[in-house]
Amino acid sequence: MEQARKDALRELARKIRMGIIEATHAAKSGHPGGSLSITDVLTYLYFEEMNIDPAAPQMADRDRFVLSKGHCAPALYATLANRGFFPVEELTTLRKLGSRLQGHPDMTLTPGVDMSAGSLGLGISSAAGMALAAKIDGKDYRVYTAVGDGESEEGQVWEACMFAAHYKLDNFCVVIDWNGLQIDGPVAEVMNPTPHDEKLKAFGFHVISIDGHDFDQIETAFNEAKTVKGKPTAIIAKTVKGKGVSFMENKTNWHGTAPNDEQYAAAIAELKA
Amino acid sequence: MAEKIATREGYGNGLVELAEKYDFVVLDADLAEATKTVKFKKAYPERFFDCGIAEGNMMSVAAGIATTGKTVVASSFAMFAAGRAFEQVRNSIGYPHLNVKIGATHAGITVGEDGATHQCNEDIALMRTIPGMTIVNPSDNVEAKAALEAALTTDGPFYLRFGRAAVPVINDNADYRFELGKGVQLADGTDVTIIATGLMVSLALEARELLAAEGISARVVNIHTIKPIDRDVIAKAVADTGAIVTAEEHNVIGGLGAAVAEVVCDTAPAPVVRVGVKDTYGHSGSVPALLEEYGLTPANIAENAKKAIAMKK
Numbered sequence: 001m002e003q004a005r006k007d008a009l010r011e012l013a014r015k016i017r018m019g020i021i022e023a024t025h026a027a028k029s030g031h032p033g034g035s036l037s038i039t040d041v042l043t044y045l046y047f048e049e050m051n052i053d054p055a056a057p058q059m060a061d062r063d064r065f066v067l068s069k070g071h072c073a074p075a076l077y078a079t080l081a082n083r084g085f086f087p088v089e090e091l092t093t094l095r096k097l098g099s100r101l102q103g104h105p106d107m108t109l110t111p112g113v114d115m116s117a118g119s120l121g122l123g124i125s126s127a128a129g130m131a132l133a134a135k136i137d138g139k140d141y142r143v144y145t146a147v148g149d150g151e152s153e154e155g156q157v158w159e160a161c162m163f164a165a166h167y168k169l170d171n172f173c174v175v176i177d178w179n180g181l182q183i184d185g186p187v188a189e190v191m192n193p194t195p196h197d198e199k200l201k202a203f204g205f206h207v208i209s210i211d212g213h214d215f216d217q218i219e220t221a222f223n224e225a226k227t228v229k230g231k232p233t234a235i236i237a238k239t240v241k242g243k244g245v246s247f248m249e250n251k252t253n254w255h256g257t258a259p260n261d262e263q264y265a266a267a268i269a270e271l272k273a
Numbered sequence: 274m275a276e277k278i279a280t281r282e283g284y285g286n287g288l289v290e291l292a293e294k295y296d297f298v299v300l301d302a303d304l305a306e307a308t309k310t311v312k313f314k315k316a317y318p319e320r321f322f323d324c325g326i327a328e329g330n331m332m333s334v335a336a337g338i339a340t341t342g343k344t345v346v347a348s349s350f351a352m353f354a355a356g357r358a359f360e361q362v363r364n365s366i367g368y369p370h371l372n373v374k375i376g377a378t379h380a381g382i383t384v385g386e387d388g389a390t391h392q393c394n395e396d397i398a399l400m401r402t403i404p405g406m407t408i409v410n411p412s413d414n415v416e417a418k419a420a421l422e423a424a425l426t427t428d429g430p431f432y433l434r435f436g437r438a439a440v441p442v443i444n445d446n447a448d449y450r451f452e453l454g455k456g457v458q459l460a461d462g463t464d465v466t467i468i469a470t471g472l473m474v475s476l477a478l479e480a481r482e483l484l485a486a487e488g489i490s491a492r493v494v495n496i497h498t499i500k501p502i503d504r505d506v507i508a509k510a511v512a513d514t515g516a517i518v519t520a521e522e523h524n525v526i527g528g529l530g531a532a533v534a535e536v537v538c539d540t541a542p543a544p545v546v547r548v549g550v551k552d553t554y555g556h557s558g559s560v561p562a563l564l565e566e567y568g569l570t571p572a573n574i575a576e577n578a579k580k581a582i583a584m585k586k
Contacts, residue, residue, distance in 0.1 A: 107369050115340055116369040119360060122333045126365055129337020136298065159330035
């Protein structure tokens, strides 16, 4: 990737991370850790990869994205806002009564949200359904979904994988956000779902493992996914929970805790630096 | 004696008959032979997708397909459609109010010999609590087809409840017209109203004859649409007859009887006696033996109708 494009993506990701901090601080609740880990992947998808139009969020043949790890809605909202689907100022209404920005994504309220999701395991199945719909209609749009590593403990994730491989959904791309932490502790200690690569291969996926914060690797992976025929692709993105805010990085307790005023100021200062 | 056909047959035939008229796809979870979606699968293989034995995934997949503008019919047994996949139906289909029409067969105890694990007497209660869910429990083959067409032409999620056992065809008359959300008065009466749903409707008509032989005049109302329920037909039953007995092949908790009692409490209190499965599990047995065992008979409806009349002030 050219340096200028990479710098632009990094700048966008920085703004999106600030939006996550602004939103969860204002809400006094929410999930910054996993939002910060998936930010670079979302930035690439919405600013480089996906065929979407903020002026026409319901465009029939658009690419689609489902945030199966729906608790990381702040990352999706901050991405959509920066992409122009709604004003960035609206991010601070997150989780408040009357807001379009629910605690978990609601497709009926928020422009650009393709599926209501967040109860873990459900979103990946709906994304697979969209990919099947594209095949039924002979359309060439692609469907992306982000699944948490902890989320992959849900049996339905594997039902969805079986389904996607069975119907040869090569327009379907799953990103596993492998940040290694879930609410009760390290994923490997709570209920180890690894090895994701071997399991996904066994389920019939083309599997690519990358550093989920490296835009070169992210781009290479999404480009490779588009060349795969006859099977879905899984991108296992090794990420850092809390990425970009040093005191949140690799800390389990930042899964579902909002920054207080002091932490907010420190996080914003670090992201502005 | 009326011809007997299972409502699942009406559903399966309806899918094929309506396939050219409406654009929809059908999903099943390895039960196509039993749910009768197999008829559609054979006629329109390019519009049928087996999801295997993974009902939760099927419901969320159905929702995903529906977001692209398609109407989706998703089938399994009631136990798995409403029970196993409750949360997927609630969160993936109900919450975004998507056009997924759930065709749930093998509801109630008339599953028969397979026994309690497969006899779902709780599905109406579960589905009633999902906001925006329309629930239709047809009384016969004719109504099953009509309910399917109503679901295909009405926006939002539907739960269509069908049975395994053959039941008498009672609606095969020229002036039969299905109106979603409208109770159907099948026979008038002055002393009590029998409000029934599904296969209990034909038994209610038999109960009316038993009561007539004792000089008791019973109105019979078929409630095919359990949600939204026809409040007017219930209020009129209270006003005209002053007592109600409900009849359903479902737990008396949370089903038709409960829905009717809620309306009666909200409007004009009157005795409501509920005939149904008395908060217990099913059992293996033949259909006639099970109906007898669980009191889903004309005689028991008539007995309870008399109880309701005795409770009038």
